[in-house]
Amino acid sequence: MRYKSQELTWPDFERIAKDGAIAVFAVGAHEEHGPHCCLQTDTIMSQALAERIADQIDAILLPAIPYGECWSTSKYPGTISLQPETLIALVTDIAKSLQKNLVRALLIVNGHFGNQSPLFLASRRMKEMLDYPVMVLDYPDIDRIFSEICESKPPAPGFYHADEFETSVILAVAPHTVQMEKAEPGYPIFPITYSACPTFLSDFNPNGVFGDPTKATAEKGWLILDALTEASIPIVKTFIESL
């Protein structure tokens, strides 16, 4: 069962924390997702996974952070990007408050690539300076899950953005935010210097799609969410047992 902190009073929170619940929240992004998916796609998808995980571990579900580190898409209209330091500070402040609140640990469900490095850095600092356990869960086993459920190919290894994968999940959990009639494939040619030089994605991909969202369906979305949840639970439970 998930306990949404949006519905808890402080005595509720205190009681549940005392019972040993950990805290969970999603970190998304406010970022272009092609001409068919909304700017909150990463927040919606990570929130959906965070809810499912919270259900299985009886966690306190804190409000998601709806903004992320989006330098590489920052030239598309609609993208809002945080500096890495800002995201680190935000997550660190929250984790410190949870530690004071006697919440045993924090699980962050990350829905956006650009957040990985700042979130990992924040979790390191919480461990090293304050000895507080913070797990940062990126979609686990994503390559296997994609290849098992999706029909299309990613445009580059491990690159899933506004594609069949993400669009399917949004069609499942927030279909009103998808304009499927505008979905179109995007298979840009990556520059040879892509991973060595700072590169704005918009410089070589005008529509902002990386893959083929036209193959997306809500059914696949539910399968993906189930698979991600199933892959997450053993990792999360190992984390909790280690506390």
Place this chain on the structure above:
Amino acid sequence: MRYKSQELTWPDFERIAKDGAIAVFAVGAHEEHGPHCCLQTDTIMSQALAERIADQIDAILLPAIPYGECWSTSKYPGTISLQPETLIALVTDIAKSLQKNLVRALLIVNGHFGNQSPLFLASRRMKEMLDYPVMVLDYPDIDRIFSEICESKPPAPGFYHADEFETSVILAVAPHTVQMEKAEPGYPIFPITYSACPTFLSDFNPNGVFGDPTKATAEKGWLILDALTEASIPIVKTFIESL
């Protein structure tokens, strides 16, 4: 009409921004609100006002920030507090992105006292360093509106927290988050050094209520929201006309 960025694609966002829409978002808090109101009370209330304002000015409504600067309530379980610098950085990063996105201006609807100083500082810096207009709207005319609609007295001048005022609004817009049977008045005696020494509210008020929420009703809540909206619009329109 409000345009929720959660439902916009990047071409939608680009078009609406080009048409001159400004951006609006609420900043709340994750903070104790007595034994009867939930930890997201300030976020819910400021979001409700932000939506109403956005409706009247055809603005882009960005996702609310559900965490705030809550030092003075940080000893109550459930409160999560950001450092002022973190909130400044967060708002500044968003505003800079909006400026790059050619959004004309930003309106922040603040729902929490502790956020005032960092939000004002962020708006100053956007003006001074980047010449970008940011308005920070605290509930305008709150003293008059309270005295016209509410029956109870505040425990100190200008101090409204988990009281008839806030509880009424939440009863109106998010009644499932209120546990009215647990509502109880709170009229603590403020220490004489209150405004001169850093003071945790929990040191002199164990239940976290400041006023009398037992007088709250959803009807009053709707009246309050209407009055706040009505008081906000002239200020906001003056701001927009000045752009």
Place this chain on the structure above:
Amino acid sequence: MRYKSQELTWPDFERIAKDGAIAVFAVGAHEEHGPHCCLQTDTIMSQALAERIADQIDAILLPAIPYGECWSTSKYPGTISLQPETLIALVTDIAKSLQKNLVRALLIVNGHFGNQSPLFLASRRMKEMLDYPVMVLDYPDIDRIFSEICESKPPAPGFYHADEFETSVILAVAPHTVQMEKAEPGYPIFPITYSACPTFLSDFNPNGVFGDPTKATAEKGWLILDALTEASIPIVKTFIESL
């Protein structure tokens, strides 16, 4: 009796601190005060109050800080403005040294509105991180004292600057710095967006006066100082008793 650190040697300081004296200093500003009052008005006035308080509690009076946070008047010639972070750092460094010096506590007498937020933040951090007690005293009961002693009206609630109030005190304690023949009233119309948008005061008030200094007299100044001292002492004594 006040002990001015400007006249103490280090063995004197050590002995007085051991006897339990707290430290006191004023924080002023280097800021426009109309065509009749000097740029150090806030420093002079807060220093006068600090001296009177020190006299009554046998404190060590440290040198005043003659610069403050003056963003809103920074477009008038002669105003020098510190960043809030600078003032926080300055006060924090001093407080840390006092703590090492075994001085029991620090009382800051603030004479300028813009300093409030940074000074309060500094006092919070000293409490939270170092458990060192710092009180920041803004002129207490100022609304009552103004209305009891002064004839004029403030141009906005709680707004006293280069007016009857301040000018009277300077006429009392530093009359050579006042050019009364240049005093003129200033009752500007505040923009409706004043408290929501960062606003330079010079944008709507060319002379820098907020109220009516022509009503000022040295007699009123002495009365004001007496009243401020009288209002301060119980707060300060409660603080000292709590140490």
Place this chain on the structure above:
Amino acid sequence: MRYKSQELTWPDFERIAKDGAIAVFAVGAHEEHGPHCCLQTDTIMSQALAERIADQIDAILLPAIPYGECWSTSKYPGTISLQPETLIALVTDIAKSLQKNLVRALLIVNGHFGNQSPLFLASRRMKEMLDYPVMVLDYPDIDRIFSEICESKPPAPGFYHADEFETSVILAVAPHTVQMEKAEPGYPIFPITYSACPTFLSDFNPNGVFGDPTKATAEKGWLILDALTEASIPIVKTFIESL
């Protein structure tokens, strides 16, 4: 003629700055100066020199900064020490305001060794980032002046602290702050690692005197001040001519 900003209104300041006056202020320290000199010795002495220089160049004399970087004496009671970053920030903020105020340049008269490095760094940054001229004047020709006027020897080359030199100047300009009956020589043995390891002076010199203040007289003090002023003027005038 010196223009003390403590006595200027903003229209005065504007007029004098327009006439080309530069700004001057002293930076001192709140630091032990033996059992006979007061904690503000460095501020008093640098202020005295700043006044004389201002007299000769018709400058605006801003209030002195009465605190400095005093790490090495921070273990003596009564010493208050700023972090170097704090002093840099303070001076930089003031210089930036002066630049906005159209004051042509800033001259800082430094009275304390520990301030040198932060003040020079601040002046570099003003030059490099903002192209604003800031001169930092340490007592020029001090070795020659000392040897010409004083009888005693310094305990180490270039080391003058609470000695015949400083005490003489204070006897001249602020005799009420000196307790000559407590003056005693201090010729500690400097550890061989002194300049290579961070060393608190109190570790090898309990009284805090470095030299022989018993030889101090007010007459020497006036001679020293005259000599320092005479040595300063050509440097300062060269600076002003270069603007």
Place this chain on the structure above:
Amino acid sequence: MRYKSQELTWPDFERIAKDGAIAVFAVGAHEEHGPHCCLQTDTIMSQALAERIADQIDAILLPAIPYGECWSTSKYPGTISLQPETLIALVTDIAKSLQKNLVRALLIVNGHFGNQSPLFLASRRMKEMLDYPVMVLDYPDIDRIFSEICESKPPAPGFYHADEFETSVILAVAPHTVQMEKAEPGYPIFPITYSACPTFLSDFNPNGVFGDPTKATAEKGWLILDALTEASIPIVKTFIESL
């Protein structure tokens, strides 16, 4: 031909930069590399690649940075770890100086995984704020090259540390730093939470070897260096052509 800045005078540097040479330097680490490889392994290997690249593009070869970000191995004796911010600042300062020196661009050859994120961030900032081109080259095509030349398997995908790959290169270019008689395989079991929780490698791998260095030979080392150089040149040349 490589131009080692260690052997250039400033007029040499000026002339070569004017001729269009870019700058190159390696970033290594001071980090455990098992019981057989020295603590500078990453510096030596990245330096070897940087030299070969410089030879082919006629670049100025600056001194390598022999320290890196090594949090995850920081519990092994001998590891020295920089904070990410430190490495970012260091690289940014160098790049800014090169820009002032009119050097067209900077190529950083990175030899250590932990440096990737800070180096990429530094290159982003140089691009965004100063429009200065900085390429960060991690060993390109490393998976293919490893599988073509080496016999052993990595302990986890993409994880090469103190193994056949690195040891071979060091045996080729700095054989006196290898104690092959102490080489032993290391195939630790990675915890399931490895990529989600901050994890010290020493917690699950006491010898610090990740793979099988006993298969290493100098011959393989030369082949690896050739292959890495061959894979690097097209990327680097594309970068240079884009300037």
Place this chain on the structure above:
Amino acid sequence: MRYKSQELTWPDFERIAKDGAIAVFAVGAHEEHGPHCCLQTDTIMSQALAERIADQIDAILLPAIPYGECWSTSKYPGTISLQPETLIALVTDIAKSLQKNLVRALLIVNGHFGNQSPLFLASRRMKEMLDYPVMVLDYPDIDRIFSEICESKPPAPGFYHADEFETSVILAVAPHTVQMEKAEPGYPIFPITYSACPTFLSDFNPNGVFGDPTKATAEKGWLILDALTEASIPIVKTFIESL
């Protein structure tokens, strides 16, 4: 005997640290040294001294830092300058790692004037915050050694740069980096404001030489190195005995 960490494995490092060895490294600069000496002159010279000291105290010799704080020469081509904060951070990170590694103390051999202030600040902070002993050794007794061995005069007291002194040492230890045929004297006239205003050396000295390198010989270089080593050892040994 010196232990070069470039040749040590982590078990070697652990063993030697346990035996009580301290760590030593040089800090140089990447800076113009006239038309005849290379840009790494300060690194080469300080490294030479660091090696000799390490030999006599059986220390672990870490890799030198080949970049330094070079603001004043930053307008000459080829100079690369670190911000003081960067150098402080770099040295502090290394020192913290050494403390974790149970290395008893750190000795830094500094070869460049601009590094003095940041290195001293770093050593202060390690002492004060972490109680870790760091010695910063500037060339000891340099005035005496220069006058005893060299024939030329310095252009200003204590100013040795690309002159007989430095050139001799480089001729001794790295003769291939010197182009003696280009050596020429440099005796610029220092501006009267030199020590009071931030001044680029290139503004009054086009060739970057300060003294007369034409008098340099390798023989003098060896004598200088011997003398510097001899002057260093008693200071270093006193430091080690104090641990």
